[in-house]
Amino acid sequence: MPVYETAGSPPIWRRRNRNQALAHWAMWLTGTAIFVYCWMQISGATTWFFVWDAPRIAGDIWDRATPPRWEYITQLGRPIWDTLNIATLGTIIALCFAVPVAFLAARNTTPSRYIVRPIALLIIVSTRSINSLIWALLLIAIIGPGVFAGVVAIAIRSIGFCAKLLYEAIEEIDETQVEAITATGASRWQVMAYGIVPQILPAFAGIAVFRWDINIRESTVLGLVGAGGIGLQLNASLNVLAWPQVSLILLVILAAVVISEWVSAKVRGAII
Amino acid sequence: MSTSSLHTHRELDDMLGTRWRKPKLVKQTWLRWVLWIGLVTYLIAAVLTIPVDWSRVYEGLDRGWQFVLAFMTPDFVTRAADIRDGMLESIIMTIAASVVGIAISIPIGLGAARNIAPLPVYMICRGIVAVSRALQEIIVAILLVAIFGFGPLAGFLTLSFATIGFLSKLLAEDIESMDRVQAEAIRSSGASWMQWINYGVQPQVMPRLIGLSMYRLDINFRESAILGLVGAGGIGATLNTAFDRYEYDTAAAILIIIIVIVMGLEYLSGLIRARVQ
Numbered sequence: 001m002p003v004y005e006t007a008g009s010p011p012i013w014r015r016r017n018r019n020q021a022l023a024h025w026a027m028w029l030t031g032t033a034i035f036v037y038c039w040m041q042i043s044g045a046t047t048w049f050f051v052w053d054a055p056r057i058a059g060d061i062w063d064r065a066t067p068p069r070w071e072y073i074t075q076l077g078r079p080i081w082d083t084l085n086i087a088t089l090g091t092i093i094a095l096c097f098a099v100p101v102a103f104l105a106a107r108n109t110t111p112s113r114y115i116v117r118p119i120a121l122l123i124i125v126s127t128r129s130i131n132s133l134i135w136a137l138l139l140i141a142i143i144g145p146g147v148f149a150g151v152v153a154i155a156i157r158s159i160g161f162c163a164k165l166l167y168e169a170i171e172e173i174d175e176t177q178v179e180a181i182t183a184t185g186a187s188r189w190q191v192m193a194y195g196i197v198p199q200i201l202p203a204f205a206g207i208a209v210f211r212w213d214i215n216i217r218e219s220t221v222l223g224l225v226g227a228g229g230i231g232l233q234l235n236a237s238l239n240v241l242a243w244p245q246v247s248l249i250l251l252v253i254l255a256a257v258v259i260s261e262w263v264s265a266k267v268r269g270a271i272i
Numbered sequence: 273m274s275t276s277s278l279h280t281h282r283e284l285d286d287m288l289g290t291r292w293r294k295p296k297l298v299k300q301t302w303l304r305w306v307l308w309i310g311l312v313t314y315l316i317a318a319v320l321t322i323p324v325d326w327s328r329v330y331e332g333l334d335r336g337w338q339f340v341l342a343f344m345t346p347d348f349v350t351r352a353a354d355i356r357d358g359m360l361e362s363i364i365m366t367i368a369a370s371v372v373g374i375a376i377s378i379p380i381g382l383g384a385a386r387n388i389a390p391l392p393v394y395m396i397c398r399g400i401v402a403v404s405r406a407l408q409e410i411i412v413a414i415l416l417v418a419i420f421g422f423g424p425l426a427g428f429l430t431l432s433f434a435t436i437g438f439l440s441k442l443l444a445e446d447i448e449s450m451d452r453v454q455a456e457a458i459r460s461s462g463a464s465w466m467q468w469i470n471y472g473v474q475p476q477v478m479p480r481l482i483g484l485s486m487y488r489l490d491i492n493f494r495e496s497a498i499l500g501l502v503g504a505g506g507i508g509a510t511l512n513t514a515f516d517r518y519e520y521d522t523a524a525a526i527l528i529i530i531i532v533i534v535m536g537l538e539y540l541s542g543l544i545r546a547r548v549q
Binding site: 031034035038039041042043045046047050051054057058061081082084085088089092125126128129130131133134137138141142143144146147148151217218220221224225238250253254257258 | 323324332361364365371407408411419424494511516518523531
């Protein structure tokens, strides 16, 4: 037990011994130094006059943005429908690809551990580490702006996410059930259908709804780069500084996020 | 044999000799049909309302192929200075925002845990968490750029704000599910409130807090790559320019760097998590 030893008085308990305390202290010092350096860089790249002026600007924007222009909602029906479609179709397409990728990536179902599995893992990490907005940028350059680019962007971004969660679920299945099905003389596909699929079905449904919820959020902003949905209207309103429209669109997006989170929580509660 | 036992075996006897059929996911036949028809109707409606210019897509396939080729031959050199500056700015924003975000989200996380905080504090902290979670990074970034001007400060503030919602919520949930006995033992030794938190609560939630912080660092880095699209600093601006100028090899180089850094962070967080648990 680490203690302070002082002559003449009983030892006093302390949390760490000397070396641990020193290491701890050095860690904090390095961390603080890195943070201070980062902060200096940010500070150097900032026009501080604008920052001191910020409260006035914020108040000004607030004055311009309130009250929201409620009549504008009549023009938002189609963008909201597009946003919903981008999220839903994107999720469905992503799941179609994520399921095979997950089976190829899971240790217990992959056909080859040294060739196929690393490729599947590479697909997962590369689709997952790039944001859907960047995928949208890329797809707009390739297939032109519009809702379709948004659907594909969301789909690609979601493959990695869904496949990762799904292959972790596959790796955690109960092997005894698989053995039982195998013992009846089932083929490889039958083992898959009756031994593995029933075990991961709840996880699959949970992942699908969870990702759909995230996709609704992401598809609301895809329009900022031209990939359809309500973000297009947001971008257009921002460009002409129509702040009352911006505030209305933000309210609609907020409502969509809250509703989709509520739906996803309900559905997941019902499944699990 | 009694009639009732005959009756109970009736179903089994009927099924004897017939083929086994997989039980259906939805029991009621009509509900199953309604769900299927609803799904198909929605899909048809959704697909019909998406305008797809197939000739444009066909033309684009060529460009898409060029991009795939660019991934094979990424160009790190031509715009090396831009890439380096943008990357550095992204990393700086990520680190600073993670530190500040984590530092702020610890008190808010404590406040949002029902078993520690009094009700008024709990309501306020939960409110902050809800607001931060409902607003997406890119929208917050647009507003902050409008208020604070272009540059990494807006990105830094955005990421800090987003970190608070994520980390406070998960930290609060972890504190709520902690073991009360340890905390009570510390309190009964006459500890002050700070000592109680430091010795009774902190050791229980620390491993998870470190894991979540690493995960958030990873997310912050990925998000910092897009903040530049709206002028909030980082690699996003360079990436956007590269796409706009159809410099796919440079764009591919940037994307590869992002992927490698994310993979490295994931590996690092795996190591750290294995150590603290």
